[in-house]
Amino acid sequence: MSTCNLNTNQTARTASDFRVVARAIFVASLMGVLGVFRLSETSRLSAADPIPPKSQLQAQVRSLLLELDADQRARRQKAERELLDLGQGILSLLPPPELLPNHAVRTTVARIRVNLERRQAQESVQPTHIKTSKPMTLSAWLRQMEAQTTNQIDATAVPASIAESQINQTPETSFWHAFEAVLPEKHLRFQFAPDSSSLKIVPETMPGADAAWKVAIDGPFRVAVDSVKARKVTGNAQQQRVRTELSVAPEPRLRALFLKLAAKDFQATGPAGRVFPAADAAAQFDLPLGEGGRFVRWNLDFAANGALSEAEIFPLKIEGKAMMQIAAASEHIRFTDLVDGAGTARRRGGVTVVVQKIQAKPQPDETQTVSIKVLVAYDTGGPAFESHRTWIFHNEVYLDRQEGAPLPPNGGFETDLQTNGSVGVTYHFQGLKGSLADYEFVYVAPTLIVDVPIKIRLEGIRPPVASK
Secondary structure: OHHHHHHHHHHHHHHHHHHHHHHHHHHHHHHHHHHHHHHHHOOOOOOOOOOOOOHHHHHHHHHHHHHOOOOOHHHHHHHHHHHHHHOHHHHHHOOOHHHOOOHHHHHHHHHHHHHHHHHHHHHHOOOOEEOOOOOEEHHHHHHHHHHHHOOOEEOOOOOHHHHOOEEOOOOOEEHHHHHHHHOHHHOEEEEEOOOOOOEEEEEOOOOOOOOOOEEEEEOOEEEEEEEEEEEEEOOEEEEEEEEEEEEEEEOOOOEEEEEEEEHHHOEEEOHHHOEEEEOOOOOEEEEEOOOOOOOEEEEEEEEEEOOOOHHHHOOEEEEEEEEEEEEEEEEEEEEOOOOOOOOOEEEEOOEEEEEEEEEEEEOOOOOEEEEEEEEEEEOOOOHHHHHOHHHHHHOOEEEEOOOOOOEOOOOOEEEEEEEOOEEEEEEEEEEEOOOHHHOEEEEEEEEEEEEEEEEEEEEEEOOOOOOO
16 A cells, blocks of 8 residues: 555656656747747847847746746636737747747647737728828828828829928828828829839829719728719610729728629619619629739629610719728748758748748859749638739748848749649749858748728719819
8 A cells, every 4th residue: 555655656756847847848948949039030139138128028928928838727828818918019029839849839829829910910901090280281291191001102293382282280080081181172183103002192184193983981991983874785775784983992001902792782873762783783703903902993884774864873872892802911931941941831820831942053153043932822712812812922022131131032933833822932032142041031921811891882973073
């Protein structure tokens, strides 16, 4: 009996000792990871340096990460809740899950990261706002617009006399509402600048600066009716169509991918409540916005019996709904080992990036040409994603090192693989100086693809009054 108790006690002590040793190893490993991560993400401090200004938050995150390996489940759950409560501001302080030495902690950190990234993505697609406390010049107001909303604005085409004219104080309002209130007063309109995400402000007399017939704002989206016209149906004198040209523009800071809508979700209403249903109720639209993600325009026909006069169409009301798919929550995904790093995978949110192959070729001028083949896979798939995935080819990519400017793929890129939700791309970099070990490969990817609903309600639509 006593021998049995002795063995039991020894076993318990052995298990306890093992947990103590295992935790000590984990703590040492985790602190090492946090140290490496901190060096790579901040200003490469030495161990003797004082902790930087975010020291309190960093120390709190570090302590809670250690608690994720506590012996008691309640402590682990409490630490996870507290990390989530700290919010999206700690994302840059969380070490990449794949660098954590403990599987359970790695799983928990990955779960926390996904949760916070989803919150961040949802917040990023909310409308931005501007508020000014005093009258100022238009140019100063546009600078405030950029600073407060992070939307880029090009005002180089605005005449100096208008740019320096005064505007009234702006109460707090959304980005698009502010534009619609201020620009018409100054006889200005906007265009989408070519090859840029900026909005270009131009005089209303400039070609291509046509005014919309009617505008409505829903969240970060500007919905416009650009034209309405009645047209005959070939071979059917008893039918007519009310053809509308509609457009949707997200705020310039957003990277919109494509617009999804169904014709059956739209209807037009004329005077006295006359309803014009969608002419092709079965039509489905998946409309890409292009690489810039700036705006999309489409035609939608409504059915009517008999010939229609303008008095029977206007004022017109159009109601409907759509869904905009937006690439959100961009993150810099770093690959630090370019010498032996082929096969390394990194997952952030809903995207996985795998470095499949790295080739370096010395050049006569003592530089190197480097080709890096990556596979990028998003959780979001399906036919619509398959049709419009070319935006992935334009995710930002560069080689980084501690000294010198980042090097973009100056040798171009080529696609190697295209499957549902994923693409393979080989990027070519030319003129690398020094050792490949001095560089890190950085892939900047939106980590989540989010669907943002758009409620469309345009009332009082009439033909524009011709200017005299």
